[in-house]
Amino acid sequence: MQPAAHEHQTRSEILAAGQRRMSRKGFTAVGLTEILKEAGVPKGSFYHFFTSKDAFGEALLSDYFEAYHRNMDEMFSKHGLTAAEGLMLYWAGWREHQLAFDYQGRCLAVKLGAEVADLSEAMRLVLKEGTAGIISRLTRAIEAGVADGSVAVSQPALDVASALYSLWLGASVMAKIERNDDQFERALKATRRMLGITGARR
Structure with missing residues (x-):
């Protein structure tokens, strides 16, 4: 090598x-x-x-979000799916990943967000940029859903995307506390309502 x-x-x-x-x-x-x-x-x-543990944390989060954004792009561009189906596939995947490993999940934004945002300004900024990238992709997917008729929203797509991301972050934290998937079931139902989706694949 x-x-x-x-x-x-x-x-x-x-x-x-x-x-x-x-x-x-x-x-x-x-x-x-x-x-x-x-x-x-x-x-x-x-x-x-890495010059320090904080520098390692920056690199860790940067690599994580780069891969996360790439996976979102691939998911939302899958051939044969409406935008609504792509969105619900994304949320179903979020639920499955967070239920893995005894509710510990694999989302670093969920696990590290509140902790490192107070420890390191550099890591906070990586988190801010990374989560903004997620919301941006959700926004574009919602706009695509409005265009193809599979999504119906009454608010600007960015507002809906931001609200949904916050909803799922909160559901992930509560699922860790409660050790069951009730919060995710409620989040899925709320997501369908907010996107005007009925009968979408999970």
Whole structure:
């Protein structure tokens, strides 16, 4: 393996290990030793790529949102789906991911949002940009649904997208507290009402 490729792989392994750990335990509860042990790399490798744990957190969130946005783009561009079907597929996927791992989920915006926003301005800004990217994609999908007739909204698409994202963030937190999926069932019903959808695939 070429040196550049090896470095890229090592960096990716550290970030992947960090995401696995932090998606379950949070940012402050996970130490660098724990991350490096899971990644199978020496401590010196960490500081070769990241100047601090906060810098690692920035990179972790940036990589996470980049992949998340790419997955959204792929989902909303699936051939043969109306915009409404794409939107409900997205929410159904959110529900499934958050119910995974004993309600710990895999969404870093849910897990780390409130925690790191108060710890690091740099990480807060990455979260802000990343969540804005999600809302932007939801907005475009809602606009596409209005255009193809599969969605009917009475408010501007951006307002609906923002409200839905906040609804699902709240549902994810409550599901963690209650340890059941009642909040997601309510969120799905509310989402259909807000989008004017009936009989959409889940």
